[in-house]
Amino acid sequence: AQRVTQPEKLLSVFKGAPVELKCNYSYSGSPELFWYVQYSRQRLQLLLRHISRESIKGFTADLNKGETSFHLKKPFAQEEDSAMYYCAPHDSGGGADGLTFGKGTHLIIQP
Amino acid sequence: EADIYQTPRYLVIGTGKKITLECSQTMGHDKMYWYQQDPGMELHLIHYSYGVNSTEKGDLSSESTVSRIRTEHFPLTLESARPSHTSQYLCASSRDSGAYEQYFGPGTRLTVT
Numbered sequence: 558a559q560r561v562t563q564p565e566k567l568l569s570v571f572k573g574a575p576v577e578l579k580c581n582y583s584y585s586g587s588p589e590l591f592w593y594v595q596y597s598r599q600r601l602q603l604l605l606r607h608i609s610r611e612s613i614k615g616f617t618a619d620l621n622k623g624e625t626s627f628h629l630k631k632p633f634a635q636e637e638d639s640a641m642y643y644c645a646p647h648d649s650g651g652g653a654d655g656l657t658f659g660k661g662t663h664l665i666i667q668p
Numbered sequence: 669e670a671d672i673y674q675t676p677r678y679l680v681i682g683t684g685k686k687i688t689l690e691c692s693q694t695m696g697h698d699k700m701y702w703y704q705q706d707p708g709m710e711l712h713l714i715h716y717s718y719g720v721n722s723t724e725k726g727d728l729s730s731e732s733t734v735s736r737i738r739t740e741h742f743p744l745t746l747e748s749a750r751p752s753h754t755s756q757y758l759c760a761s762s763r764d765s766g767a768y769e770q771y772f773g774p775g776t777r778l779t780v781t
Binding site: 606 | 703709710711712713726727758760769770771772773774
């Protein structure tokens with residue numbers, strides 16, 4: 558079965574500290590991978606996608622096919638980074654043609 | 669302005685009532701989706717549509733039904749609401765099939781008493 562795992566339900570770090578939100582996936586094909594973010598009282602929105610190899614708001618995510626991971630990283634956390642983060646693979650190879658979301662990690666940045 | 673809208677934003681309703689959650693988008697997107705999300709939990713895809721007259725069931729079985737008579741409109745209906753249907757329902761749309769960004773609406777928080 559296709560699965561995505563975000564092992565940390567809650568992650569609390571201090572402002573200025575590095576952040577790493579873990580995501581592991583289990584897919585038979587080669588999924589496209591996304592990170593979505595939901596700030597308090599805002600809509601779920603795309604943060605970044607692995608095919609773009611971009612840095613958004615200081616966050617980067619590297620796809621490691623060997624470890625089947627797509628961890629989200631930021632070297633220096635800011636208070637405005639506090640939010641729910643969802644790892645979301647998209648596999649167009651079969652099944653429902655939508656995103657499969659992980660359970661999410663609630664990131665809290667302490668001042 | 670291009671956007672995706674959901675109404676109502678909050679709904680409290682008694683058991684057995686029929687409800688329709690509205691979703692419309694002015695993004696010009698063909699694909700639309702419904703997700704169900706309990707607070708602080710993962711989202712589950714319950715319905716999706718490739719375009720007009722296309723509806724498919726998602727990964728999570730749901731007693732709800734959907735219709736797609738117009739490209740911009742994708743309502744979700746519960747014929748007889750139950751407390752187990754209490755959840756947040758998120759509507760989304762995207763350009764087409766494939767790994768395109770999905771744009772989400774603000775959600776409808778449904779409480780069935």
